[in-house]
Amino acid sequence: MNIKVIGVGCEKCSRLYENVQKAVQETGCEAEVEKVEDLIDIVKLGVMSAPSLMIDGKLVVSGRVAKTSEIITLIKSYK
Template identity: 70%
Template sequence: MNIKVIGTGCDKCDTLYENVLIVLNELDMDAEVEKVEDLVEIVKLGVMSSPSLMIDGKLVASGRVAKKDELKKILSK
């Protein structure tokens, strides 16, 4: 599983990244998690608002910090 936390490095982006790591740990799941902070890369991904969350190339949350409960549901699928 490839997870991208997309944003320019704001506090909300950092919170989303931390939430993803916490939930992965709680679910005992392995995944490649990366932060995408470069504006050119963000535009290439087609993301227009941050923070955003992309899993395996699919945008699953955009413009907000997904809560841990929501992330658990998304990652358990």
């Protein structure tokens, strides 16, 4: 599973990244979690608001910080 936290490094982006890390630990899934902070890469992904979350190439959260429990549910739906 590939999970991307997308944003330019703001506080909200960092919180979303932390929540993703917690969710991955709690679910025990094997996931590659990466931060996408380069503006050109963000545009290439087609993301228009930050923070955003992508799982396996699909945008699942956009423009807000998802709670850990919500991310756990999303991860389980992609297993």
